[in-house]
Structures are given as structure tokens and as C-alpha cells.
Amino acid sequence: MKEDIQNAEDINLLVNDFYAEVMKSETLRPFFSGLNWEAHLPKMKKFWRFILLDEAGYTENVTNKHLHMHLTKALFNEWVLLFHRTVDQHFEGPRAEQAKTRAYLIGIGIQSKMNLLKD
Ligand code: HEM
Known part of the structure; x- marks a missing residue:
């Protein structure tokens, strides 16, 4: 059985x-x-430590960082799929689930702001 995401090394x-x-x-x-x-x-490591390990100090607006890029719904789906696969390859547990859910939801948030969800 795999372990959950537990620390900065993970x-x-x-x-x-x-x-x-x-x-x-x-x-x-x-x-x-x-x-x-x-x-x-x-x-990215600081961002994920902030999300998953409650480390303070990440203050960037992630959505805004992406608005100038020419992204599509298909690209987001691929990004999220690869992220989910990478998590599943190494980890199992509540934080692993949280990582996947947050990546998906942040992706939805960015797409919503870019008006990509209606396609
Ligand atoms: C098609 C999908 C995506 C592409 C192509 C993409 C691409 C990029 C690129 C190129 C950067 C670097 C920006 C810069 O420093 O100039 C970046 C930053 C970042 N992305 Fe994405 N991204 C995608 C989706 C996501 C999603 C779904 C998340 C959700 C977790 C995410 C989280 C971040 C974060 C946290 C940063 C760092 C922001 C900062 O602190 O400067 N990205 N992304």
C-alpha cells in the first residue's frame, strides 16, 4: 500500500x-x-506545501498568472489528468485526494475566468 503525502520531500x-x-x-x-x-x-513546491501542508507564505494569485496564456479546455483536461496520474502513481490517502481535487477545482476556476467552460 502507498503512503499519503506527508512532508516537503513528498x-x-x-x-x-x-x-x-x-x-x-x-x-x-x-x-x-x-x-x-x-x-x-x-x-510550485511552495504552492503545494501551502495547499497540502498548511505552510504559510504563498500569496500569488494563481488564476491571474494564467490569463495571458492561450489555453483551451482540452489543455486543462490534459494537465489535470497528468497531475492526477502522478499523484496516484506515488500516493494514496486524504492529502493525495485533496491534491487532485484542488488541482481540478483551480483548473475550473481559471477556465471559468477565461470563459472556456462553455465550449
Ligand atoms: C493547461 C493548463 C496549464 C498550463 C499550460 C499552465 C502553465 C503554467 C506556466 C507556464 C506557469 C509559469 C508562469 C510564469 O511564471 O510566468 C504556471 C504557473 C503556475 N501554475 Fe499553471 N498551468 C496550467 C494549469 C494549472 C493548474 C490547473 C494549476 C492548479 C494547481 C496551476 C498552478 C500553477 C501555479 C501555482 C503556478 C505558479 C504561480 C506563481 O507562483 O508564480 N496551473 N502555469
Whole structure:
């Protein structure tokens, strides 16, 4: 049986593995290709520690960070599917479920603000 997400190391594994999967996707990769990974990965780890481990200090507006990107419903579905798969590959338990639910709901929130849900 797998363990649940319990600490910062687990978040590191989840985030590193997830973006390795994202970069294997021909459709998602272009959005991340010019990114400064040394800045992005720590931000994502801080974000997930804030969501899952109640660590203080993440203050960015995640939705706004995405509004300038040319995203579609299909891209969100793929992002969320890859994220769910990565979580399930390593973890099992309430925090693993919470991670998947939050990723899905934040995705819905961003799509709603971008008017993508009606397509
Ligand atoms: C098609 C789907 C998505 C794409 C292509 C995408 C792409 C990106 C990119 C390129 C950045 C870096 C922005 C920058 O620093 O300039 C970013 C940041 C971020 N994304 Fe997404 N994203 C997607 C969906 C999501 C979803 C569903 C979540 C929900 C958890 C999410 C959470 C974040 C967070 C937390 C940041 C960091 C914001 C910060 O602190 O600067 N993204 N995303």
C-alpha cells in the first residue's frame, strides 16, 4: 500500500515528476519551454506545501498568472489528468485526494475566468 503525502520531500517528488511528465507532452511542453525552471519548480513546491501542508507564505494569485496564456479546455483536461496520474502513481490517502481535487477545482476556476467552460 502507498503512503499519503506527508512532508516537503513528498511534495518535491510530486512536483518534479509531474513536470517531467508535462515536458513529455507535445501539447503542454510549449507553454513551459521558455520557463526558468530554477524559479518555477520552487514556486510550485511552495504552492503545494501551502495547499497540502498548511505552510504559510504563498500569496500569488494563481488564476491571474494564467490569463495571458492561450489555453483551451482540452489543455486543462490534459494537465489535470497528468497531475492526477502522478499523484496516484506515488500516493494514496486524504492529502493525495485533496491534491487532485484542488488541482481540478483551480483548473475550473481559471477556465471559468477565461470563459472556456462553455465550449
Ligand atoms: C493547461 C493548463 C496549464 C498550463 C499550460 C499552465 C502553465 C503554467 C506556466 C507556464 C506557469 C509559469 C508562469 C510564469 O511564471 O510566468 C504556471 C504557473 C503556475 N501554475 Fe499553471 N498551468 C496550467 C494549469 C494549472 C493548474 C490547473 C494549476 C492548479 C494547481 C496551476 C498552478 C500553477 C501555479 C501555482 C503556478 C505558479 C504561480 C506563481 O507562483 O508564480 N496551473 N502555469
